[in-house]
Amino acid sequence: MKLSVSGLNSFYGPAHILFDVALEVGDGEVVALLGRNGAGKSTTFRSIVGLVPQRTGHIVFEGEDVSDRPTYDIVRRGLGYVPEDRRVFTELTVEENFAVGYQPPRKGAPTWTPEKLFTLFPNLGEMRRRLGGRMSGGEQQMLTIGRTLMGNPSLVLLDEPSEGLAPKIVEQMADAILAMKREGLSILLSEQNLHFARLISDRAYIIEKGRIRFGGTMAELEANPQIRDAYLAV
Secondary structure: OOEEEEEEEEEEOOEEEEEEEEEEEOOOOEEEEEOOOOOOHHHHHHHHOOOOOOEEEEEEEOOEEOOOOOHHHHHHOOEEEEOOOOOOOOOOEHHHHHHHOOOOOOOOOOOOOHHHHHHHOHHHHOOOOOEHHHOOHHHHHHHHHHHHHOOOOOEEEEEOOOOOOOHHHHHHHHHHHHHHHHOOOEEEEEEOOHHHHHHHOOEEEEEEOOEEEEEEEHHHHHOOHHHHHHHOOO
């Protein structure tokens, strides 16, 4: 198992946000964490990478318990994180953003280079010297994913990769995620867009008010309209 989370409770001050969250991601698997706005998806991701200091539970990455490890150590072990708000370096070019994210290749993880990323995201290949602050939202999303992949992770957390993107860019993003999977990358993504998740995911979890309400294959979720209506319908 690439990632195993169990009994995860997280707090922001006195507010209890996550309640005994448990999920798993296997080798080379794409797993979706689905839920409405405010359900706890981003807090789950931030907790996994150690950005929520008030948390309890167990986070096991590649067989090692990283629950008490600082964020920089978790990332150095090969767990990549693409935040919802992108956080590109606006005064650096595409190529310079990639250089910032570089880590050496690691055993058991796909190896990425700028040229390989320009194949994955052709839009970026046409603007390799453009500043990050002079790019569209979709281009910045591609850039921050590419910067994370330059760290040669074995698993990536993608927080809302399709949010706010034009339909054409959403299609490109789905194709890129499937290409990452073919390379052997494990992916955990958070999504509100069930259609997008259907295109790329092997399994799904649904989170609502900080609690996991469903876990199973996409086919099992498709066969359960009551669950979809209860926790995903707007």
